Amino acid sequence: MPTNAHQAATSALDAVRRGEILAAVAALRDSFAAGTTRPIEARIAQLDALAAGLRAERPRLLKALEMDLGKSRTESLITELGVVAQEIAHVRKNLRGWLRPERFGPGLLLAPSSGQIRREPLGTTLIISPWNYPVNLALAPLIGAIAGGNTAILKPSEVAPATSAALTHLIRSHLDPAWVRVVEGAVEETTFLLEQRFDLIFYTGNGAVGRIVARAAAEHLTPTVLELGGKSPVFVDEGTDLAATARRIVWGKFTNAGQTCVAPDYLMATQATIDRLVPHLRQATIALYGRDPRRSRDYGRMVNQKHFDRVLALIDDDKAVLGGTTGADREARYLPPTIMTGVDWDDPVMGEEIFGPVLPLLEVSGPDEAIARINGDEKPLTAYAFSPRPEIEERFAEETSSGSLALGLTLAHLGSQTMPFGGVGESGTGAYHGRTSLQVFTHAKPVVKKPLRPDTLRLVTPPYRGAKRALLGRLLR
Template sequence: MPRGNYPLQLLLAPLVAALAAGNAAVLKPSELAPHTSAVMARLIPRYLDTRAVKVVEGAVAETTELLTYPWDHIFYTGNGAVGRIVLEAAAKHLTPVTLELGGKSPVYVDETADVDAVASWLAWGKFLNAGQTCVAPDYLLAPQTVVDALVPALEKAVQRLYGEDPHLSPDYGRIVNDRHLARITDLIGSASGRIAIGGISDAKDRYIAPTVITGASLEDAVMREEIFGPVLPVVNVDDRDEAVQIINDRDKPRALYVFSTDEETHRIFTGETSSGGLVVNALVLHLSAGELPFGGVGASGMGAYHGEEGFRTFSHTKSVLTKLAKAPSLPFSLALPPFTAAKSRVLRTLLR
């Protein structure tokens, strides 16, 4: 059951792992991408064995019905609210689950980082798919001197990718539906900071410009809720210790990004924070590394997949021990009552 931001990939990637591990599967495409759902419902039965793979289209009613059955495993990609519903339903049958959720993935940038390089990464990783990526940077933590240099560099980097007016760019995405557009514009409107870049929207076209809000407060809604859109709030911090404290005071993020050339900073963020993944001096790339497990922790999810980890997720490691029929049973008989001093001496000798 995927969310609607990458409806094809999020449906088929877990299916590949499930089939590789020898399972049959029921797929529930996202109702937020109805055209993709319809195409999958038409093509999958044409090319895959319908005895092994079924597609169920629908929305809340169909998902609720599916969750009543005692599955061997449930894999869900989406938000935490629905993730809790899935987990509660699975608990009734003691069904194991993999929850690929979202959350607020922070970026920390210190004075040693190359500002222009960071800006290029942010322009791509944050505004990719109009910010509708589960591991997109959700907010930025940096000292004021870094922010002062980074914001104009980021504005230029956005222009390099999407032109002077991203609304006219064929490469810049749109928000998935009207409800999410209204939610994101409300987050922008309620923020206490300054709109340093963007802030423009067009409801008819479901367009929100690449937006950066400086001086954001930790109490703002945009800093408390998962944004899942092209809005980057910036919070000033004095140093890495304050950044680590802010991160650790919140739910564990799906991803954590650190831009720094200082190895001690790398060590501190690796050892003193918890996140689904940690990337140093880049954004989002861990998603494409097939040898790395991909998943969240805490409120950002449970379990992982991709590559071998996906095979393991949809498998059960069953222990099998076979005693040869003609093998002597004497060693086992030593562990049976009645217990004697002689048996104890032999067992101690064997165990040594």
């Protein structure tokens, strides 16, 4: 049943706005029922339209990302528009093959017979996207919805308002409204959308809202994909090339000002390794963003002052060996890249996902303790390990659980079109990208066919006597 908070949120919507949302959902349901989205050629045409729209609206999207998150043109092309363009190309190239029925044998008791697995569209879907990568994480799941032959409502995040408006313009200008509609707004619109029945809800964001989405979906037994987050750890082993390691960690941590669901949240190493690593982390930060990152074109900003205040409160200047609160600018939403040493496991910075440009370094005795620490906490979206020893890499693969494990790199694996990406446990359910996106937005339907003659099913139907019972007994041992 809806909670009082939900009722209060939806009651704040006026009748006109409610009517608009209901009409959008109904139109998409009617379109799906009419078979609009089923032909493969029609799906490819919409993917082509999305690709064309992405190219046409590039200046508008780049400007919006700069306004909302201070993203440079190059960073936006690498982590947002470029990733989406590659995803469209990969899915379009392989879609026909992925949709080809897969044959299987129904088994001896059903012989002679044949079977196929066919992927059928789910119906009308809801995609609720976040603010930190507002283009990438809105359009990547939409690609899967279109490829799967579904209609979709896209709800972009109001926390990135310029990008929300740019996405709305892109969808309305370039895609068929019989396939995709956009609903902008805040909590009230999202809550009202969640009260409607969908055939899949795809949500990217934090765990608190993820629970709300899951509860709302349960009212209609709607399947969900929840792409959440958590404190993704990184372990640096003794003997690792610290200069190369530091550069990869700094890039993964401070890209998008740390507002990345798979950013290294905290780093574990022996104290001796930490002491040797810190100078390399400093040098890598300077190499990437200069001595004054505020003046760097490639260093982003916090999305708003609320998130600025939250992350600022996690910084302990007494433990900061780089950055800190000095130089932070609330008005400009600028937080400097910050590295903290001497951090304890019960410090405030370890109490939540940081989601900002702060990297705490924590001492462990070695890989045994690092693995134990990972296993003692909630399962992260990603875990990272840098080690020159293959046996240590294998231990992290075998002995820890996370949505993904990256060895020798950070962040870059998120852009792979051939790797399923998703969480486990508290970090989410379900996965997407490439073929996995098609699978999550479709139902794998078995189709079994058996001729009426010869009527071999007589063998498994009553009465069970004599030779039939003896034969079944031997077959089913």
